[in-house]
Amino acid sequence: MPVTAPVPAPQPQLAGFLLSGDLARPAPLTVRDLRAWPQHEARVSFECATSGTQHHRFEGPLLHEVLCAAGPAFDPARRKDRLRFLIVVTGADGHHALLSWGEIDPDFGRAAVLLATRIDGTPLDGSGPQLVLPQDRCGARHISGITGIRVDGGYAGAAAA
Template identity: 80%
Template structure:
């Protein structure tokens, strides 16, 4: 059962910015508006060994797609040039490609977790969870920023 926060309790917020039509500031309660997925994850942590947890939350793809990424419909496969930078409150960063999470390509079930082991993350903030990763290095706790960036068209 999910407990409500009182007005005095702080709620963590993440800034969704970059090449999107609808930038947003999102909280864990906001992320509950998307379909929720659950993943049991086991990953190796360099400092504390193997970690096993159950996470739930929306797919990163669903949240970003809803923000309206700035894909150019005139450019074939334009979405493949987009990168996603995720930052945690502790300064930890991870970078993903749009192709990794896109259902037409990698289809990785990357979550913006709103719970860990059935504990809500309202105050701590959502977590980036990559169930397919063996190592937990791209797991980001307390996400405070996600930036979608399509500047990499000049690489071609």
């Protein structure tokens, strides 16, 4: 009888997303990658149109820190250039959210927007990170299963600045 080698157990699939756009270091990232940044916690309540009020505890890095590490292409010669940048977040279900850099920048809106790696203590490795905006009353911008984050500095009105 032939001897067969044991088949290794399949590794769980890690959901990931592409960080792209006007960045010096665009990259594919996973939930595991996001855990390399300092993890912040947010207890959030928000209204959901389909299931009423939701209460959750999210953990993950700040979106601002992750994007800064990717090197946004701000023009240092232009005063307040970062304010023309937009951030588009796309989820696996096709939902999108649009944020401005000014919302998440500590010098302006200071919104502590998270890229959640855990919800209520449960890791999101398989489903992908979730965009969490603790300040939002409505949960519509809480994007689950992020598949892409694009940073875009091409706002047409920027030429007038």
